[in-house]
Amino acid sequence: MAKNNTTKQEITDLGEELIRSRGYSAFSYHDIASQLNIKNAAIHYHFPLKEDLGVAVVKKNIEKFEELLKNPKFNKLSEWDRLNVMMDEVFGKYLTQECVCLVGALSAEYPVLPEIIQEEFQQMTSKIRAWLASLLKEGKKKKQFSFVTTPETKALMILSNMIAGLQMARVMNRSDFQTIRNGILKELKTEQS
Amino acid sequence: MAKNNTTKQEITDLGEELIRSRGYSAFSYHDIASQLNIKNAAIHYHFPLKEDLGVAVVKKNIEKFEELLKNPKFNKLSEWDRLNVMMDEVFGKYLTQECVCLVGALSAEYPVLPEIIQEEFQQMTSKIRAWLASLLKEGKKKKQFSFVTTPETKALMILSNMIAGLQMARVMNRSDFQTIRNGILKELKTEQS
DNA sequence: AATTTTACTTACTAATTAGTAAGTTTGTAA
DNA sequence: TTACAAACTTACTAATTAGTAAGTAAAATT
Numbered sequence: 021m022a023k024n025n026t027t028k029q030e031i032t033d034l035g036e037e038l039i040r041s042r043g044y045s046a047f048s049y050h051d052i053a054s055q056l057n058i059k060n061a062a063i064h065y066h067f068p069l070k071e072d073l074g075v076a077v078v079k080k081n082i083e084k085f086e087e088l089l090k091n092p093k094f095n096k097l098s099e100w101d102r103l104n105v106m107m108d109e110v111f112g113k114y115l116t117q118e119c120v121c122l123v124g125a126l127s128a129e130y131p132v133l134p135e136i137i138q139e140e141f142q143q144m145t146s147k148i149r150a151w152l153a154s155l156l157k158e159g160k161k162k163k164q165f166s167f168v169t170t171p172e173t174k175a176l177m178i179l180s181n182m183i184a185g186l187q188m189a190r191v192m193n194r195s196d197f198q199t200i201r202n203g204i205l206k207e208l209k210t211e212q213s
Numbered sequence: 214m215a216k217n218n219t220t221k222q223e224i225t226d227l228g229e230e231l232i233r234s235r236g237y238s239a240f241s242y243h244d245i246a247s248q249l250n251i252k253n254a255a256i257h258y259h260f261p262l263k264e265d266l267g268v269a270v271v272k273k274n275i276e277k278f279e280e281l282l283k284n285p286k287f288n289k290l291s292e293w294d295r296l297n298v299m300m301d302e303v304f305g306k307y308l309t310q311e312c313v314c315l316v317g318a319l320s321a322e323y324p325v326l327p328e329i330i331q332e333e334f335q336q337m338t339s340k341i342r343a344w345l346a347s348l349l350k351e352g353k354k355k356k357q358f359s360f361v362t363t364p365e366t367k368a369l370m371i372l373s374n375m376i377a378g379l380q381m382a383r384v385m386n387r388s389d390f391q392t393i394r395n396g397i398l399k400e401l402k403t404e405q406s
Numbered sequence: 407a408a409t410t411t412t413a414c415t416t417a418c419t420a421a422t423t424a425g426t427a428a429g430t431t432t433g434t435a436a
Numbered sequence: 437t438t439a440c441a442a443a444c445t446t447a448c449t450a451a452t453t454a455g456t457a458a459g460t461a462a463a464a465t466t
Contacts, residue, residue, distance in 0.1 A: 058415090
């Protein structure tokens, strides 16, 4: 038929949304099929195994992240502004839906994920960590950021604030994420080494 | 038969471990039955619905937490030491297993939890948050802690560090949690208001 | 024009799942 | 000692699940 050459992408996008809202274990091919008005087997045509879809979702996020890092406009920004863009684009943007970030969704159910997803997911988190640590290091050198720990430790702390900030915002108040976000920025401004 | 009057408790304990390691959606009554050498229906005898077991697990944790808060020995400790005990008892103790804390496990799959579990879980998180905020407030007054945000914000930040710290430790390095823990303490020592 | 490939649908299977109904055995109370 | 209740097991059901095999229609290739 080939009436719709974007079905595969629609499946990937909805798959990601379902992973972020319900988790990898808790979403089913039927959820996707019914929402996209296609049949179960159509999803299996594009992604024979559920783990194939999972890997595609993680890979898509890695690519999106790497494109952001290569974006010249992004790289012209100050360290401070790049941190803000990261917080808003990679994490805060999911606040409007009842979603968490992909890192938060997948790390919570890490032991039950298929090995191939675990491996891809490790790649993703280590890339984000490494980038954030280098941003913090550079920003500290330029006196934009102030913090007392190593850049690697501060990167871990900010990342965990983002991840669980979204999770907690879903349980209690939507504003909890913004509260945490503002707290991070305030500390980066005022801490002393 | 009544040969074992602790079966119910064993089910609750294993249920909690499974929720923390695999998640609420991803564990089944069969997992419990096979590990405890009992039958499926034996679990349904004690907990007719899966959500009944979920609620029991959350309630058990609330009680454990409240008993800690009422413990005279615990209350004689300094704010600094109470924070350390909380970090180690409520969170860090699960590091040895491939588990996260209950807050991290349940908040990640919050939207798919039965309503009755959601409500009980909200109680739990708000109690922890409130207690931590008051500890930080008191500790700041006594010059034990130093931080630039409100105690409520700092409580949120430390909590999210604990929650996602355990999640990330499972994905990357076990030591990530300790790194975050030590970072929190270092910042509390050295930040300026 | 004939053939093959793409992108599906129809129709299914086998496994896993929460949950139930009807027993069975043991301990306890009358 | 009889009745009853507690704590199960046996044996099931209905629903959901990932995954498959075979067919079909349109599009691209030859």
